[in-house]
Amino acid sequence: MPFEDIKHIVLVLSGKGGVGKSSVTTQLALSLAAKGNQVGVLDIDLTGPSMPRMFGAEAKTVVQGPKGWLPVSIGDGKIKVMSLGFLLNDRGDSVVWRGPKKTAMIRQFCTDVAWGPLDYLIIDTPPGTSDEHISIAEQFQDVKPDGAVVVTTPQAVATADVRKELNFCKKVEMNVLGIVENMSGYVCPHCAECTNIFSSGGGKVMAEEFGVEFLGSVPIDPKFGQMIETQKDSGSESLLEQYKKSGLYPVFTKISDRVIEKCEAK
Numbered sequence: 413m414p415f416e417d418i419k420h421i422v423l424v425l426s427g428k429g430g431v432g433k434s435s436v437t438t439q440l441a442l443s444l445a446a447k448g449n450q451v452g453v454l455d456i457d458l459t460g461p462s463m464p465r466m467f468g469a470e471a472k473t474v475v476q477g478p479k480g481w482l483p484v485s486i487g488d489g490k491i492k493v494m495s496l497g498f499l500l501n502d503r504g505d506s507v508v509w510r511g512p513k514k515t516a517m518i519r520q521f522c523t524d525v526a527w528g529p530l531d532y533l534i535i536d537t538p539p540g541t542s543d544e545h546i547s548i549a550e551q552f553q554d555v556k557p558d559g560a561v562v563v564t565t566p567q568a569v570a571t572a573d574v575r576k577e578l579n580f581c582k583k584v585e586m587n588v589l590g591i592v593e594n595m596s597g598y599v600c601p602h603c604a605e606c607t608n609i610f611s612s613g614g615g616k617v618m619a620e621e622f623g624v625e626f627l628g629s630v631p632i633d634p635k636f637g638q639m640i641e642t643q644k645d646s647g648s649e650s651l652l653e654q655y656k657k658s659g660l661y662p663v664f665t666k667i668s669d670r671v672i673e674k675c676e677a678k
């Protein structure tokens with residue numbers, strides 16, 4: 413059984429692209445690792461895999477071990493990452509595959525990766541409710557994920573996309589751990605005051621409407637993007653150390669506390 417050594421599985425979903433789903437996946441992984449957990453990150457965003465870039469591991473490749481693909485170990489090995497990005501020859505390549513090929517790739521990602529023991533496996537999914545989501549839902553018929561973290565932005569809440577995502581979860585009987593509202597306000601680097609540029613609070617209202625938990629608001633922090641862009645295969649130890657100094661670290665410490673509580677309560 414490929415998931416037998418994995419204690420908890422969490423999916424990260426978003427109704428639309430560009431809302432910060434990959435950033436939330438990365439920060440969830442970093443904050444869980446900061447609490448001493450062994451974390452795996454599975455990137456099934458086949459058309460736009462961004463995990464190699466997020467973890468500064470674009471030059472790494474995955475190799476085949478005796479028990480399957482060996483995920484890329486980041487820093488001191490507290491985080492392991494598997495992404496289609498590691499298998500593409502040219503990292504700028506994108507994959508245009510039809511449904512059956514995507515399904516086969518996802519099945520392989522779910523069965524052929526030698527993760528070793530993990531406390532948490534975080535799965536970064538493509539935006540929307542596409543073939544990949546249906547495949548992943550099918551893969552998990554026996555091993556149910558603990559649930560999904562749904563990411564939105566204040567603007568996206570105004571659209572039907574989040575609603576669609578939450579309805580999708582209901583349809584495939586996916587437990588929703590909660591909603592994260594990303595890019596919710598801007599923290600001034602000079603005075604640390606938070607300004608609500610795009611309005612905020614919509615995620616909370618949506619969470620109430622669907623009877624799911626609101627996990628928290630994540631402000632826009634330009635330093636986060638800089639931190640990601642300037643790391644060059646320095647590994648997660650330094651990324652983790654840098655992240656601990658980031659203004660978003662306390663925000664995600666609270667979010668991951670709730671994720672842990674909810675996963676352990678299951």
Ligand SMILES: Nc1ncnc2c1ncn2[C@@H]1O[C@H](COP(=O)(O)OP(=O)(O)OP(=O)(O)O)[C@@H](O)[C@H]1O
Pocket residue numbers: 426428429430431432433434435436457460462539594595630631632633634635636637640
């Ligand atoms: N809270 C934040 N503060 C500052 N920058 C952010 C924040 N969240 C996301 N970003 C930046 O916004 C951009 C888009 O984020 P990200 O790649 O995480 O979105 P996504 O939803 O995964 O996108 P896609 O749908 O293309 O996969 C990135 O450059 C990221 O660094």
